[in-house]
Amino acid sequence: MSEADFAIGIDLGTTHCALSYVDLNAETDGEGGIQGVLQVPQLTAPGTVGELPLLPSFIYLPHETELAAGDLTLPWVEQPGYALGDFARSRGALTPIRMVSSAKSWLSHSGVDRRAGILPHDAPEEVNRISPLQASTRYLEHLKESWNNQFPDKPMDRQDVTITIPASFDPAARELTAEAAELAGFQRANLLEEPQAALYSWIQGSQGEWRKQANPGDIILVVDVGGGTTDLSLIAIIDREGNLEPHRVAVGDHILLGGDNMDLALAHVVGAKLAGQGTQLDPWQLRALTHGCRAAKEVLLGDADQESIPLVVPSRGSRLIGGSIRTELTRDEVRNTILEGFFPQVDAAARPISRPRAGLTQLGLPYAQDAAVTRHLAAFLGRQAQATEELPGFEGRAQGASFLHPTAVLFNGGIFKSSLLSERVMKNLNLWLEAEQAPPARLLSGADLDLAVARGSAYYGKVRLGGGVRIRGGTAQSFYVGIETSMPAVPGLEPPVMALCVAPFGMEEGTEADLPPQEFGLVVGEPVRFRFFESSVRRKDEVGVMLESWLPEELQELGEIEVTLPAEGRSLGEVVPVGLHAAVTETGTLRLEASPVTGEERWKVELDVRQP
Amino acid sequence: MDNQTPSFITRIVLALSVFFRILFDPRFALGVLGLKEGKGPAAVASESTDSKADTSAPPPPPRLKEAGPDAALQLLGLLQQEGRFIDFIEEDVVSYADADIGAAARVVHEGCRKAMREHLTIAEVRSDAEGSRVTLAKGFDATAIRLTGNVVGEPPFTGVVTHKGWRATEVRLPKLSVNHDVTILAPAEVEL
Incomplete structure (x- = not known):
């Protein structure tokens, strides 16, 4: 890695991608640095x-006669067979059945086979659909070719590359992102959580001033609202031998809710107003209106004097x-729709409202049912009330608190260019804090709202090579394998499941977990599936702990995992006792392996399993 | 129509089309400049005949470069794509109320401005406020600064800035594939 000339950061977003880079040979101190x-x-x-500085994350699959x-x-390519980027988005808006969009959300949707050609979701038979994995691969390929085109002497595969992912990505989605990078021809790419990238960008942008804005004992809440997702993280600042060390202590759930929802909501408000006057809009006009609403929203939220x-x-x-x-x-329409719809003033005890799903739901993306970002935030802080108890210097802080008390807030995402929205979040939070006699949280200023993620990830590449402050924390979840207990079959009752902890909370990159003492009997030559769970709150479970019961909010079930023992040297049908061994790779993905109790072999456990 | 002043609507259309002709046709720009200085149509006309006589007079014919149509057509296509420029200019505005034209002008203004800012960087030639007095030293750039009025004597000249001027400092037109037909400014659309 040492021969790399650049640290490259790629923001692989739901609606846009961006690439930022730092020259590693430039003479700069740790927290400055020239970025492009x-x-x-x-x-x-x-x-x-x-x-263009941004690459819209859209692919258009044209009809054979459609283009000349x-x-x-x-x-770099004569006949790619598809369009990607700006034109894909504008043409796809007119012919949505041929446009692939939100591939990143599909990549993290464990309810579908992410290696199968399922996109565009509503395409007719004759369209050659592509998989979410393929779509992500194409975006990365495009960025790689763009780079190589501009820097032919410094090919991408010889640089230090970091790709950002939502903090809420589960292990399978992380692995698929790493796989996409591999398929796109990246020698090695590291993964970095987006809210962390935003904090890195803020640290770098402050030119060293961040030490004045952040103090030991601070708990920084990162609120990152992108085009399609809302991502929350908590980062504590601890004092490590006189140095400030950011420590990521918790991440939020995967919430499919973002700025695009807000623009669409406004377009519908205006569309309804027009319908009341007898004008019906067709989908093309509604899209144009959404576009117009986005620009108008920014003005109306930013300028207090503008009435309409x-x-x-x-x-x-x-x-x-x-x-x-x-x-x-x-202005009233924008305020009612955006402020009251997406950022309502709520109590700290508020929780997102979830409607029971209709009996026949279409297989689609699991969009957030509650549009209120503030309720999702309240739920996150409430769930993480005890998140800092284990950290040195934070003991006893959470006593009597019904939610975790952040002391500072960093915003990320273009929508927060409107100070009304960031002020509304701060006001919510500070009212919650005041109710529990806690001091108000500060707003960390100086964030670059649009390009922070790409910039921060490039800076992270530099940090990895030893040039600055690094955020610690490891995995923000512990992981469990479900084990069915044997009991007499009772009709209509599922056999109870116990959860065996295989990977503890806070595993750092490049570390391995202990081998749990429990053994499983695997049948040679047959794929064996396990249920798989994660917890973002059970911080103390060690490898080998067996949970017999848990609260529904403690453990989330992920997609199933699968392992197949090859028959080499064994007879089919034989039962081999194995242990399950977890590790976090240098790249930042979780690796689960089965290894026989006697012997050195290891078999990979697939985290992303095809749905039956 | 001879002695009638044009309506507001006609003036919008005129202003837009003249804007581009000024950009791409230096001779036309010269004429407009004359008008702006208050010389009236007759003076402008006679001036342009003079210059015609000048250019055709010298025995070795002056070498004039011909601007290829590609970049102009490409820019026109971009203005149509982003700002519906051709739709606006080609539409007959007489029968519409000013409010309707104003609404359409917003689309054109917003889109053309976006296209222009994306593909051109335009800076002022003179940063002095219009109406302020300036002194031009000997050897000033006569292409960038046009002297008008009482042009006599030797520099340095002192005068008043009547227009600050525009200069394209950067042009970033998209690259085109080899066989791309730039004469299609906007394709016809057929919805299936």
Whole structure:
């Protein structure tokens, strides 16, 4: 790794990707450093290649007659067979059945086979669908080719690459991201959680000033609201022999809720207003309106004096003046929809409302049912009330607290450019804190809301090579394998399941867990499946602990895991006693292996199993 | 129409089309500059005949470079794509109320501005406020600064900035595939 010239950070986002880089040879101190953001060549129209700092995470699979020869040509490939980026998004908006979007959310959806061609989700038969894994691979490939195109002497596979993932990604989604990087031809890429990347970017951007803004004993809440996901993390600052050490203590659930939902909600509000006046919008017009609402929202949330913004839904035909629809978005509409809909003032005891799902739900993405970010935040802090108890310097802090008390907040994501939204979150939080006689939390200033994740991950690459403050903490979950207990069969009753801890909380990269004493009998040549669980609150469970019962919110069930013992040197059907061994790789993925009690062999346990 | 002043609507359309002609046609720009200095149509016309006579007079014909149409068409296509520019200019505005035209102008303004900022960096030629007095030293750039009015004597000249001027400092037009047909400014759309 030492021959790398650049540390490259890739923000592989739900709606956009970005690539930032740090020159490792540049003479800089630990927390400064010159950074660049790659201008990514991409199709902006048929046969037209423009360079933009963001690569929209969309793929368009055109009909064979739809485009002329050469319309998809990129500087590095003549006939890619698909469009990716800006043009894919704009064309796909007109023909959604051929557009792949939100591949990242699908990649983390354990209810589907993520290696199977399932995207676009609602494509007709004749479209050659691709898998969420393939889509992610293509985005990474595109970024790699863009880089190699601009830096032919410094190919990507010789640089130190970091790819960001939501902190809430489960082990299977992490592994799939690492696999996508491998398939895209990255020699090695590290994974970094997005809220951590945001904090790294803030540390770097402060040019050393962060030591004045953060103190030992601080608990920093990172609120990262992206285009499609909301990601929460808690990072404690501990004093390690006189040095400040950020320690990530907890991460939130995977919440599919983001800025795009807000723009869409506004478009529907305006659409309903127009419908009341007798004007019906078609999907194309609704999309144009969503676009207009996004820009208008930013102005109305940012400028207190602006009462309303005129919106024009352009006609689809060439008659622009005669065919366009005039309307407006008012400040009250934005406030009611965004502030009260997505950031309502709630109690610390509030929890997201979950409606019972309808009997026949379409197989789709598990979008958050409650749009209120503040309720998700209250639930997260409530669940993590005890998160810092184990840390040196934090003992006893949580006594009498019904939720974990952050002392500082770092925001990330473009929507927080509106100070109204960040103020509303701060106000919620500080009212909760006041109710429990805790001091108000501070807002950490100076964050780069749009590019922090890409920048922070490039900086992390530099930190890994020994050039700055590193966030510690390891895995934010402990992991369990479900074991069915033997009992007489009772019709209609599932046999009770016990959970065996195989990986404790806080495993650092490049470490292995102890081998649990329990043994399993695996049948040679047959795939054997286990139920798999994680917990973000059981911090003290050690390897080998067997849970007979737990509270529903303590353990979350993940997708099943599977292991197959090859028949080499054994007879099919033979039962071999094995132990389950967990490790966290240098890349940052969880690795589970089965190894026979007698012998040195190891077999990989698949975390991402095809759904039956 | 001869002596009638054009309506507000017609003026919007005129302003937009003239803007681009000024950008791409230096001779036209010269004429407009004359108008702006208050010389009136006749003076401008005679000036342009003069310059015509000048250019055709010298025995070795002056070498004029011909601007390829590709970049102009590409920019026009971008303005249509982002800001519906051609739709707006091609539409007959006479029958519409100013409010309707104003609404459409928002689309055109927002989109064309986005396209322009994305593909061109435009800076002021003079950073002095319009109306302020400036002194031009000997050897000033005559392409970037046009002298008007009482142009006599030797520099340094002192005068008033009537227009601060625009300069394209950077052009970033997207690259085109070899066979791309730039004459299609906007494809026809057929929904299946």
